[in-house]
Amino acid sequence: MGERKNVYSEEIKRKVIEMKLSKKYTNKQIMNELGIRNVTQIKVWMKWYRDGEEHRLSQPIGKQYSFGKGPEGLSEIDQLKRQVNHLEIKNQIL
Template sequence: MKDKMSGQFTNREIMEKYGIKNVSQIKTWMKWYRENQVQRFDQPIGKQYSYGHGPDSSSNEEKKNVK
């Protein structure tokens, strides 16, 4: 995020540096940052959760019921 915010790197350079395959990922991250949804950065890649509803916030009982 700091690379993008500094303005020193283009999207292409950031994609190459971090192995990002699609520019939409950078746009999504910037949207989260602007909307102060920084908790989303700690979520597993590929599945997004509402705040407080991620895999780490589930109780053991809830996790058993998911299977």
């Protein structure tokens, strides 16, 4: 049988990013507090954030790389909501 994969909600992923950007938490502290099992997961989410690929945070496991599922596949309102969320996180950190 294959290994069971963890599925983390978009809220958890965004919380991880927020905690990392605050520079108040180590990866180990974040993993313990939020139940993240692998540090690589944190690194991947942070890379997506830095690369402006936050739409990947909401895609189901195995679908993060699917063609046509990026922000251009969202309605204009959903794109704007994501942009506002992104800017709110940045403002909190500043």
